[in-house]
Amino acid sequence: MERRGSNLPRVGDYNQLLVLDLVRRSSNISRVELSEHTGLSVQTVSNICRRLVSAGLIEAAGRVEADTGARRTMFRVVPQGQYSLGLHIDPARMTLVLLNLAGQVEDRASIVTPTTDGPEDVLKAIVDAVADLVGRRAIPPLRVSGLGVSAPGPIRAESGSLVGPPNLRGWGVVRLRDELESRVGLPVVLEKDTIAAATGELWAGGGTLSNFAFIYLGTGIGAGVVLDGEVMRGASDNLGEIGHLSGDPDGPRCSCGGRGCIAITSAPVHLVSAAAGAGTIPSVDLDDPLAVETALRHLCALADKGDESALAIVEKSARAIARVAGNLANVLDLDAVVLGGPSWSALSRIYLRVVPPITASLLTVSDVHTVEVRGTTLGEDGGAIGAASLVMSSMASARSDHLLVPH
Numbered sequence: 234m235e236r237r238g239s240n241l242p243r244v245g246d247y248n249q250l251l252v253l254d255l256v257r258r259s260s261n262i263s264r265v266e267l268s269e270h271t272g273l274s275v276q277t278v279s280n281i282c283r284r285l286v287s288a289g290l291i292e293a294a295g296r297v298e299a300d301t302g303a304r305r306t307m308f309r310v311v312p313q314g315q316y317s318l319g320l321h322i323d324p325a326r327m328t329l330v331l332l333n334l335a336g337q338v339e340d341r342a343s344i345v346t347p348t349t350d351g352p353e354d355v356l357k358a359i360v361d362a363v364a365d366l367v368g369r370r371a372i373p374p375l376r377v378s379g380l381g382v383s384a385p386g387p388i389r390a391e392s393g394s395l396v397g398p399p400n401l402r403g404w405g406v407v408r409l410r411d412e413l414e415s416r417v418g419l420p421v422v423l424e425k426d427t428i429a430a431a432t433g434e435l436w437a438g439g440g441t442l443s444n445f446a447f448i449y450l451g452t453g454i455g456a457g458v459v460l461d462g463e464v465m466r467g468a469s470d471n472l473g474e475i476g477h478l479s480g481d482p483d484g485p486r487c488s489c490g491g492r493g494c495i496a497i498t499s500a501p502v503h504l505v506s507a508a509a510g511a512g513t514i515p516s517v518d519l520d521d522p523l524a525v526e527t528a529l530r531h532l533c534a535l536a537d538k539g540d541e542s543a544l545a546i547v548e549k550s551a552r553a554i555a556r557v558a559g560n561l562a563n564v565l566d567l568d569a570v571v572l573g574g575p576s577w578s579a580l581s582r583i584y585l586r587v588v589p590p591i592t593a594s595l596l597t598v599s600d601v602h603t604v605e606v607r608g609t610t611l612g613e614d615g616g617a618i619g620a621a622s623l624v625m626s627s628m629a630s631a632r633s634d635h636l637l638v639p640h
């Protein structure tokens with residue numbers, strides 16, 4: 234299914250977003266191609282293009298000769314025509330990016346997440362970081378369309394709240410969207426971190442995948458899912474809680490009653506704890522997410538150098554993730570599993586060696602098609618880029634659901 238437009242005037246804004254989005258995703262595109270992709274008439278597309286050009290969002294990029302011999306004007310986005318901000322909140326570290334209309338990161342900031350009880354210090358740090366970033370780039374406020382926020386769930390979508398995220402101490406229920414809108418003065422879009430990461434991979438990650446799971450490896454472990462080119466959200470926008478899927482049938486007993494759940498076998502705090510217990514790394518304050526993150530990097534660096542004890546711990550976690558990746562690929566009939574998240578750069582070398590063959594061995598559809606297992610193309614900033622992409626793709630909060638027509 235492809236996003237289709239409607240020629241009715243009342244959905245003009247939606248059509249404009251649709252056309253802008255298509256121009257953004259293709260390096261050069263003509264009115265005729267835009268018409269074919271959206272189902273809008275060429276006349277409607279022409280009107281929209283004129284409006285987008287005069288708003289400084291797209292520009293003509295020369296003319297090419299079509300098969301018919303006619304010359305067609307090609308359009309492309311004006312990268313500096315519009316910006317969005319993306320914030321990723323991880324219990325260890327927050328990342329803020331400034332994304333331009335072409336999907337390029339123009340500036341970024343990394344902020345250590347305050348660990349005081351409750352959200353107040355975190356909110357203040359976010360407001361300061363946004364003011365710094367926008368101030369130093371001297372971008373006119375009207376060119377910034379909003380702030381996308383990617384946060385650990387669970388979230389309550391209608392009120393824009395976080396509901397007692399397990400890895401943020403003392404947060405309870407926090408109306409994050411309204412708090413940030415009033416303090417930052419920009420429209421705010423809130424999304425669960427796993428869903429934001431999948432969105433980033435879909436919109437800014439090269440755009441070649443349409444059926445994939447994004448396995449998010451951070452303080453917690455989750456998955457974002459894209460099917461038929463659409464980001465899945467589920468009944469309450471909280472899709473992706475894969476922590477209690479078992480990656481090791483002989484693993485330790487989990488609080489849920491199962492064995493070897495990846496929430497306990499593969500989360501950084503458990504890897505670090507196991508390594509400290511074995512004397513591989515010095516002991517760590519397991520309640521301090523930043524200390525755990527630093528210790529995980531140390532552990533993975535040891536493993537990369539061939540330290541046997543470190544290698545055994547990291548490889549075991551990789552095998553567990555590989556089993557879950559294989560099961561996800563089977564359940565959802567995926568083309569690809571993308572691995573990423575805040576822990577990814579530390580884990581990637583070992584995971585890219587261990588995960589693909591195990592996942593491939595579990596596939597029930599291997600006679601029909603292969604499933605690619607790879608790392609994210611967006612690097613450390615994936616969550617923040619995803620959050621910024623959410624703003625770009627929902628600038629007028631146009632949820633496409635009711636405007637989709639099968640074809």
Ligand SMILES: [Zn+2]
Nearest residue numbers: 477487489494
């Ligand atoms: Zn469990």
